[in-house]
Amino acid sequence: MAAPxxxxxxxxxVGSLLFAVLGYDPLATLQAFFIAPLNSLNGLSEWLxxxxxxxxIACGLAVGFRANVWNIGAEGQLIIGAIAACGVGLFYPDxxxxxxxxxxxxxxxxxxxxxxxxxxxxxxxxxxxxILVTLMLTxxxxxxxxxxxxxxxxxxxxxxxxxxxxxxxxAMFEPFDYAYRLNASVFITVVAVFLMxxxxxxxxxxxxxxxxxxxxxAARYAGFRESAAVWTGLLAGGAAAGIAGMAxxxxxLGQLSPQISPGYGFAAIIxxxxxxxxxxxxxxxxLLMSLLFLGGEAVQMNxxxxxxxxxxxxxxxxxxLLAADxxxxxxxxRIPEHA
Amino acid sequence: xxxxxxxxxxxxxxxxxxxxxALGELVVEKSGVLNLxxxxxxxxxxxxxxxxxxxxxxxxxxILAGALGGAAASLLFGVxxxxxxxxxxxxxxxxxxFGSGVSAFLGRNFGSAPIDALKxxxxxxxxxxxxxxxxxxxxxPMVYFAIVMFFxxxxxxxxxxxxxxxxxxxESPETAHAIGYPVIRIRYLAVLFGGLMAGLAGAYLxxxxxxxxxxxxxxxxxxxxxxxxVFATWRPLRVLLGAWLFGGMTILQLQGQALGIxxxxxxxxxxxxxxxxxxxxIISQNRQMLALHxxxxxxxxxxxxx
Numbered sequence: 001m002a003a004p005x006x007x008x009x010x011x012x013x014v015g016s017l018l019f020a021v022l023g024y025d026p027l028a029t030l031q032a033f034f035i036a037p038l039n040s041l042n043g044l045s046e047w048l049x050x051x052x053x054x055x056x057i058a059c060g061l062a063v064g065f066r067a068n069v070w071n072i073g074a075e076g077q078l079i080i081g082a083i084a085a086c087g088v089g090l091f092y093p094d095x096x097x098x099x100x101x102x103x104x105x106x107x108x109x110x111x112x113x114x115x116x117x118x119x120x121x122x123x124x125x126x127x128x129x130x131i132l133v134t135l136m137l138t139x140x141x142x143x144x145x146x147x148x149x150x151x152x153x154x155x156x157x158x159x160x161x162x163x164x165x166x167x168x169x170x171a172m173f174e175p176f177d178y179a180y181r182l183n184a185s186v187f188i189t190v191v192a193v194f195l196m197x198x199x200x201x202x203x204x205x206x207x208x209x210x211x212x213x214x215x216x217x218a219a220r221y222a223g224f225r226e227s228a229a230v231w232t233g234l235l236a237g238g239a240a241a242g243i244a245g246m247a248x249x250x251x252x253l254g255q256l257s258p259q260i261s262p263g264y265g266f267a268a269i270i271x272x273x274x275x276x277x278x279x280x281x282x283x284x285x286x287l288l289m290s291l292l293f294l295g296g297e298a299v300q301m302n303x304x305x306x307x308x309x310x311x312x313x314x315x316x317x318x319x320x321l322l323a324a325d326x327x328x329x330x331x332x333x334r335i336p337e338h339a
Numbered sequence: 340x341x342x343x344x345x346x347x348x349x350x351x352x353x354x355x356x357x358x359x360x361a362l363g364e365l366v367v368e369k370s371g372v373l374n375l376x377x378x379x380x381x382x383x384x385x386x387x388x389x390x391x392x393x394x395x396x397x398x399x400x401x402i403l404a405g406a407l408g409g410a411a412a413s414l415l416f417g418v419x420x421x422x423x424x425x426x427x428x429x430x431x432x433x434x435x436x437f438g439s440g441v442s443a444f445l446g447r448n449f450g451s452a453p454i455d456a457l458k459x460x461x462x463x464x465x466x467x468x469x470x471x472x473x474x475x476x477x478x479x480p481m482v483y484f485a486i487v488m489f490f491x492x493x494x495x496x497x498x499x500x501x502x503x504x505x506x507x508x509x510e511s512p513e514t515a516h517a518i519g520y521p522v523i524r525i526r527y528l529a530v531l532f533g534g535l536m537a538g539l540a541g542a543y544l545x546x547x548x549x550x551x552x553x554x555x556x557x558x559x560x561x562x563x564x565x566x567x568x569v570f571a572t573w574r575p576l577r578v579l580l581g582a583w584l585f586g587g588m589t590i591l592q593l594q595g596q597a598l599g600i601x602x603x604x605x606x607x608x609x610x611x612x613x614x615x616x617x618x619x620x621i622i623s624q625n626r627q628m629l630a631l632h633x634x635x636x637x638x639x640x641x642x643x644x645x
Contacts, residue, residue, distance in 0.1 A: 070428055122616075128623040131428070132377070133567045139559050147605035148479040266436060273429055308443035308554075315379075315437025319415065322425035322433065 002275050003328050007320035008288065014316055024303065032302055033295035033309075042295070045180035049252060050293050052189045053078075053261075055246035055286030056275070057268035059196040062277040064233025066200065067209040068216070071234050073134025074241040075265025077112040081189070081242025082249045083145060086164060086256045089249070090153070092301060100170045104246055105188075112242015113235050115141065120234035124227035130234065138265070146258050153256065163257040173250050178221030181278035185247035192240060198278035205232065241265055263311070264338035270318045282314025289314070345478050346471050346590055351482060354586030356381070358485040358550065360564035361538025361571070361578045362492050368527035368568055369496060371509035371636035374416055375431025377537050378379035379438020384409040384541025389552050392521050402457075402542045403480070404511040409538020410531050412438050417530040421523050434579030439555055449552040456550035457481065457543075460539040475526040481543050488536070504531060509634030512641040522643060537561065559612065566615045573632040581618075588614050 005305040015033070017027035037043045057074050064071050071077075085108035089323055115137060121130035146162075155165040173183035197208040207226075212229040220226070244264065253260060271289045275281030296310030360377050374380075388405030390552050392398070412434060419430040457479045466476040505525060508515045512522045544556055563585060571577035593609045600607070614631040623629065 072432065122620055122623075126620050126623055127621050127626060128616075131571060132562065132569070132619055133616055135559070135562050136566075136615050138610045140609045143605040143609045147603050150605075151603060270433060270436070306444050306447040308440050308447065311436055311440025312444060313440075315433050315440055318429065318433035319419060319437065322419050322430055323423045325425060326423035 003321060004276070004285070005237065007274075009318055010320045010324075011311075011313060011317045015313060018312075022274070024305070029299065029303065029305075033299050034291060036293070036302075037294040037298045042180055045176075045182035045285070046294060047290055048186055049182050051290035052186045053247060053264045054214065054268050054271050054289050055283055056189045056192050056244045056247075057237070057241045057264060058271035058275060058282045058286060059192045059279060060237040061268055062272040062275065062282060063196065063199060063206075063209065063236040065272055066206075066277050067212040067229035068231050069123075069230050069233030070131045071116060071237040072131055072132050072269055073116075073119070073136075073138040073265070074237055074268055075261060076116045076138030077238045077265065078245040078248070078265045079138075079141040079145050079259055080115040081108035081112035081245030082256065082260055083141075083148060083239035083240070083245075084108055084252075085246035086152075086167065086249045089167040090164060095168035096170045098170065100171070101250065102251060104171060105243065108195075108242045108246025109239045110242070111288045112238040112240070112245065113151040114238070116238025116243070120231050124230045125236075130230070144259070145256065149256050149258055155255075161257075164255045166255050167250065171250060171253060172302075173247065177311045181252050183251045185251050188243060188247060191296075192243075193283055194237065194281050199236075199324035217226070222284070241268075267293070267314060268313055273318060274321055288317075292317075340470070342594075344470070346587070346594060347474050348478070349476065349582060349588040349590035349593070350422055352505070352548065352586070353589040354508055354582040355482050355485045356543045356560055357491065357564050357567060357582040357585055358579060359540035359543065360537045360561060361567040361582060362485075362488055362575065363533040363540075364564060364568050365571070365573060365575060365578055366492060366496070366505070366536075367529050367533035368573065368637055369509045369634055370505050370524050370526050371512060371532055371634050371639070371641070372420060373427045373431065373534055373638040374413065374420070374434070374530060375428060375565065376412070376416055376434025376438060376561075377533075377564050378408040378557055378559070379435040379442075380412045380534050380537035381541035381544070381557045381561045382438045382442035382536030382555065383412040385545035385556055386445040386541075386552075388542035389449060389454070389545040390445060392546055393449060398457055398546065402539065405542025405545070406535045406538040409536070409541060411569065412441075413530050413534020413537070416534075417527050420640070421526050421530070427638045427640070434645040435561070445552045446552050446554060451551065453551040454546065457547035479547050481539070481547055489575060489579050495573065506634070509636055512636050516643045518640075522641060538566075540564070563615055565610065566619055569629075570618050572622065572625075572628050584618075585611060585614070 012030065014032055019026045019029040038047055061071055061074055085104040088107045089100065093105065095333045118137060119130040119133040122133055123130040149164060153164045155163055168173045173185045175181060176181045208224045209229045209232060212224055212226065248260060249256065267289050271282055271285040274285030275290065278287045292310050292313050299305040299309065300307045345373045360381060364374065364377055384405035387408030388401045389405040391401035416430050416434045419425045459477055459479045461474040466472040496506065504515065504520055508520065508522050508525055516522045541557065545552060567578055567581045570581045588611050592610050595606050595607050
């Protein structure tokens with residue numbers, strides 16, 4: 001567990017250097033970036049609200065990453081999940097039905113899985129690289145969303161803004177307190193973390209997938225099918241991302257617009273790595289990454305710094321994390337002469 | 340005829356950034372290293388070149404700045420992948436995210452005004468030939484430079500000793516190391532070269548292709564270049580043909596939108612991404628052809644035993 005802590009520390013160090021170079025007082029800026037956003041109940045609510053999708057998606061992705069299945073299109077699966085859930089929410093005949101929210105949940109999960117099933121099928125049956133396919137499908141999902149909100153699903157009463165009508169109250173997760181945005185969907189994430197732990201640490205399929213990732217030849221020798229790992233890995237990621245998309249629509253958003261995610265699907269990849277691909281690490285990683293998003297917004301509003309800083313910090317954090325692994329896996333040792 | 344010429348020249352121009360980026364990545368992958376961060380390096384190149392133009396530097400210097408921006412970004416990847424032996428997939432992704440962040444940060448004050456694009460050259464006499472002149476001899480210099488780079492890289496990889504060493508390292512770094520070649524140093528050079536080329540591709544986008552600054556202006560062209568290398572089954576000529584194919588797709592799609600064909604513009608915009616998937620699926624069927632030119636040590640970390 002040392003590497004993530006070291007990497008975070010070094011990221012903070014480089015961050016303060018960067019602030020200093022830009023002519024800002026490093027300490028004050030770091031305070032504004034990492035501490036001030038958490039100084040209020042609203043800040044804490046936003047922190048958990050943003051951490052929730054990151055942790056949820058990272059859990060799903062990590063299942064695949066453990067088996068070297070590289071789903072980097074969670075952003076697209078999130079968008080498709082959000083579209084399907086919002087479609088149910090908009091067009092279900094009874095907008096006040098208590099069935100609406102569960103239906104949207106399943107629509108989101110199934111749509112995310114269906115979108116991820118495309119690369120899974122292509123990799124398992126057609127030998128096609130899943131990295132490129134998941135990415136291309138993300139661009140396509142973004143365009144599909146753009147078409148829907150500019151065209152057929154545009155709110156007729158919305159002054160021509162590219163967005164859908166607002167969802168009914170029954171299609172939304174209840175906030176814990178109407179003053180803040182945090183809502184009951186965080187419990188989905190809690191359950192997902194538990195399921196992820198159960199799968200990776202307590203199930204035979206999870207074990208087989210870890211073997212496929214760590215020692216593909218051994219896995220083949222033992223008769224573990226590669227295609228099973230591909231399907232499981234991609235469907236888990238797709239389901240998690242689709243549900244995260246649904247929770248965004250039924251939570252903070254309440255409708256679709258051309259831009260529904262600040263890059264949760266991509267940031268979740270980093271979260272999975274910071275978390276060492278295990279459930280409890282991912283929770284910490286998600287909280288850290290959520291803070292990066294919040295801090296980026298805070299310094300943009302308060303200091304006029306660019307929100308692109310968030311992505312710079314994400315990149316630096318991942319760089320340091322990967323480099324720190326080196327010093328842990330290849331520890332320096334003095335070898336006695338003539339040993 | 341005018342429409343045909345417009346489509347033809349548009350194809351060549353749209354293919355140019357793909358040719359730079361994909362040929363660069365080809366050299367990197369031939370050395371056994373997989374750099375997924377092309378998108379990030381291209382964005383760095385685009386931002387640096389645009390910055391240099393705004394700062395009033397002459398165009399060649401701006402393009403050079405773009406290339407160096409890409410190379411600087413690739414060095415980050417090199418240190419991680421080659422010195423620290425990290426997972427190359429993860430290091431490449433980190434570079435893609437980092438590059439998009441840095442370029443957006445640099446570009447925050449660029450404004451939305453277009454700049455004077457790289458000038459086209461009318462090659463004397465040749466450009467006056469009917470039909471052929473406007474088709475082949477009225478491009479900006481970078482278009483020709485991309486073709487020159489194709490010949491240089493093909494020649495280097497398959498006709499020089501340096502190319503043979505590079506390909507050997509890509510097949511079996513252990514063998515190359517045992518013979519006495521500095522595997523890590525040569526891989527660093529390959530990664531830097533890939534960064535220069537991706538930087539050129541980005542520079543071309545921001546100072547010639549669409550001479551204005553838009554955040555994330557590469558819009559997936561880096562990833563498409565990555566797909567092109569697979570599509571080309573690691574052969575330079577097929578990279579060139581593939582780039583023209585995709586360039587053609589982009590232009591037909593734009594022409595379709597301009598003609599107001601009665602399909603949503605989003606569907607047309609999705610075509611290049613869809614085509615990438617279809618082409619990858621088709622090429623993946625031929626496992627023998629993929630295996631033939633595939634660098635056997637691709638993405639596997641190598642550390643020479645001392």
